[in-house]
Amino acid sequence: MKEYVSVREYAEKQGVRERTVRHYCATGKLDGAFLTGKTWNIPADAELPKKGKPKISPLLARLREEMEGKLKGGIYHRLQIELTYSSNHIEGSRLTKEQTRFIFETNTLGRTAKNTRIDDIMETVNHFRCIDYVIGHATEKITEAHIKQLHLMLKTNTSDSRKSWFVTGGYKKLANEVGGEETAQPEEVHKQMKSLLAAYNAIAGPTFMDILDFHVRFERIHPFQDGNGRIGRLLILWQCLRSGIVPFIITEDLRLFYYRGLQNWGRIDGYLHDTCLTAQDNFKAMMDYFRIKY
Numbered sequence: 001m002k003e004y005v006s007v008r009e010y011a012e013k014q015g016v017r018e019r020t021v022r023h024y025c026a027t028g029k030l031d032g033a034f035l036t037g038k039t040w041n042i043p044a045d046a047e048l049p050k051k052g053k054p055k056i057s058p059l060l061a062r063l064r065e066e067m068e069g070k071l072k073g074g075i076y077h078r079l080q081i082e083l084t085y086s087s088n089h090i091e092g093s094r095l096t097k098e099q100t101r102f103i104f105e106t107n108t109l110g111r112t113a114k115n116t117r118i119d120d121i122m123e124t125v126n127h128f129r130c131i132d133y134v135i136g137h138a139t140e141k142i143t144e145a146h147i148k149q150l151h152l153m154l155k156t157n158t159s160d161s162r163k164s165w166f167v168t169g170g171y172k173k174l175a176n177e178v179g180g181e182e183t184a185q186p187e188e189v190h191k192q193m194k195s196l197l198a199a200y201n202a203i204a205g206p207t208f209m210d211i212l213d214f215h216v217r218f219e220r221i222h223p224f225q226d227g228n229g230r231i232g233r234l235l236i237l238w239q240c241l242r243s244g245i246v247p248f249i250i251t252e253d254l255r256l257f258y259y260r261g262l263q264n265w266g267r268i269d270g271y272l273h274d275t276c277l278t279a280q281d282n283f284k285a286m287m288d289y290f291r292i293k294y
Contacts, residue, residue: 002032003044010042024049026064028056028139035136038068056139057244058293063135072105075290076135080104082286083237084127086251087230090258093120100124119158123230126154130234138241141201144193147223150234154227165225172225179263183222192221208280211239212272216265246287246294248279 007025011018025033025040029049033042055061059075066076085093085100094117095103102110103124109116130153137146152169155161161168171189175182184192200206200214215232222228233250240247250258254275261272287294 004041005044007040007042010044010046014048016048022068026068027061028064032140034140035064035068035132038070040068057241059246059287060135060138060241062290062292063241067132067135075286075292077104078286078290080128080131082251083131083233083249084124086249087233088120088124088127089252090250090255091229093117093123095120095124104128119160122156122158123154126156126158127230129153130230131237134234134238135241138238140242142197142235142238144190144197147193147231147235150231151224151227154230160226167225171223174225176222176225178219178222178228179259181220181263183220189221189223193223196221206239206243206245208245208276209269209273211236211243211245212265212269212276214239216262216272219262246280246283248276248283250275250279251282254279 005013007018007021010030011021014021021030021042022040024030025035025042030042030046032046033040035041062074063076063079065071066074071077081097081101081104084104085095085097088095088100094115095109099109099111099116102108103121109121130150133150133153140146148169148171155166155168160166165173167173171193172186175185177183196214196217200210203210206214215236218232218235219228224231237247239245257271257275261275264271284294
């Protein structure tokens with residue numbers, strides 16, 4: 001089992017200042033380091049960064065700094081609310097953006113209708129944690145273990161997690177469809193996911209189109225009983241942050257175009273490509289506001 005140490009322990013071992021170690025973690029210079037709450041977990045055998053090692057993107061560095069410092073009103077704050085609301089809303093959540101904001105900022109709902117679903121609340125809280133997980137691990141290659149962990153986090157304490165046939169943090173047991181299209185059979189999921197990740201991780205410098213292709217293939221496998229869309233869009237964020245590509249959020253006004261793009265990928269790739277470029281332009285405007293280079 002891999003051993004992890006704290007910032008203080010690593011600093012003492014390497015003979016450097018704790019502030020320096022925190023900076024290395026936040027800028028992705030210590031391979032395998034990730035955040036749990038406010039605490040950095042650093043592989044005990046992690047090597048000190050060498051001169052000339054590529055830096056992570058300004059966006060990821062800012063997100064990590066704001067996440068660690070619990071800064072309010074920054075791009076981390078905005079990303080949490082915009083992505084969580086939009087991704088959950090696509091999947092049928094009845095919470096408003098204002099309620100999503102209230103949950104993130106105050107851990108309360110604010111004004112609410114009588115029929116607010118507990119699952120909507122739990123999955124919103126859980127999605128915030130998933131985004132933190134992505135930001136903390138974004139310099140690592142995505143693995144099946146990472147993807148299952150995101151699903152576990154997303155579906156914990158939901159009504160699905162109490163169903164005997166539902167696997168929280170594991171691949172589906174029952175066959176399912178998406179948009180009327182067949183997906184991978186349960187017994188095929190592991191093999192197909194392993195192949196998908198191996199092919200993607202072998203790409204030296206993934207492009208925007210590589211990320212879209214991965215997303216479509218992931219959704220067509222549909223590895224989980226539920227939560228595939230949200231996990232897939234969290235992986236897009238991860239892939240963009242790792243590759244230094246500006247991320248994008250599929251908002252309500254782009255939802256139908258997004259669905260059309262998924263259905264037609266492989267025949268008319270431009271549908272999804274153009275939709276996601278529009279979403280990326282919106283994210284660039286957000287980065288411009290917070291004065292983050294891309």
